[in-house]
Amino acid sequence: MSASESIYHEIRERISLLHYPPGTALGEKVLAEEFGVSRTPIRRVLHRLEFEGLVTISRGAGTMVTGVDLKRLKEVYALRLKLLELMGELAPARIGSTEIEEMEALHGEIVDLGGAYDPEGLARLYNRFHRASLPLIGNAALRQFSDQLYYQTVRVWLQVLPDLNWDVEFQMIVDEIGAVIEALKENDVQRVAEIRHKHMSLLLGRLNDYLGSAISG
């Protein structure tokens, strides 16, 4: 992986884990010094992140991590649900043993946590689950879009996670990964898509409940 690429992944991870919460100013100079390169490769990374909707760049003013308004959030989730249906319909990829192993490793690590309260740790593991799921999407364009949309919404979930029922959220993820592993062992990508669709749908419901009550009271 090129240096540029790893810088991109690092910054994207920081945004998704709220190390750079919405509104954070990302100075090119500061980042350049931290990563030990000049502004040039940093600028390339930031422009890509802008294209993907994670930061906004304004000349003279600076670069800021974007927030996610409710309208956008609903749009992206609606689209992600539909894309999950497509994941099952369009040319499902073959399942390699690598993916299953990574998933089982993840499942083990999560169970080892034993439900201990650690939002960032859980988010980190879920990011890995996302990465391990991507190869299951056979359609390359669909895979790219799914990846892009994922990073526009995880941080919202992580943001409200402290106000949700931790035990429920934790168990849901354990269940999701466990069910996905079962489906993978039977080479059933279609069912993987259905499982993820169901869980995302449930999560959306919980988010709606919370956001609704947060607005009204």
Add this chain to the structure above:
Amino acid sequence: MSASESIYHEIRERISLLHYPPGTALGEKVLAEEFGVSRTPIRRVLHRLEFEGLVTISRGAGTMVTGVDLKRLKEVYALRLKLLELMGELAPARIGSTEIEEMEALHGEIVDLGGAYDPEGLARLYNRFHRASLPLIGNAALRQFSDQLYYQTVRVWLQVLPDLNWDVEFQMIVDEIGAVIEALKENDVQRVAEIRHKHMSLLLGRLNDYLGSAISG
């Protein structure tokens, strides 16, 4: 629109109209001189085009316009068809009079051609039709993806257009735009999506016929 932005649109248009056919080398220096800027903004544009899959950049070797292999073509068309269904289902946008007027202008211009053989002219008009259609997609993320996928496939159609039945292709586009205008006048975005879906599906059939015969004989 910023200078960078217009350069991006210009190069993308050239790729879609086959002024830069697949395999063309795009030198940063040459482009910089043509547009009267330094390599810096050109590089930003080329990297965006690479991200969108229209060029490949390799250090030391150069930047080349990508080709579209059959697998990728089928994937993208399959996805585009699905996204069209979503266009109808997900938050259809309101229809402004501007869009209808642009569409009617387009329809007029095409009819004025009177079926005269002009593949590039037709492609140019179809690009405008695409641009005029975009605002009808209410979901911002879906709009972005649709735009991106469109430019990965138009040039394939334009490439084989000389080998297809010109009168059929011409008439199909006239019909499509005409039908879309009718639907727009009745504020029926859902029907617009259905019309475009039907026409894309038909086009895909004609492409398959041609590509099949081109392979076998």
Add this chain to the structure above:
DNA sequence: TGTATACTTGTTGTGTACAAGAGGTATTGT
């Protein structure tokens, strides 16, 4: 005291020189 204005500071955008790398060509040795 309030307000308009100039300025100071910090940011991103651009231009340019140089480094790193790829690929073809000439050259040289056998």
Add this chain to the structure above:
DNA sequence: ACAATACCTCTTGTACACAACAAGTATACA
């Protein structure tokens, strides 16, 4: 004649200096 090698030229990547611009701050004036 042929093959290996050095090199020559072109490409993209990086670093850095400077321009363009935004925003807050101090200052001068009414």
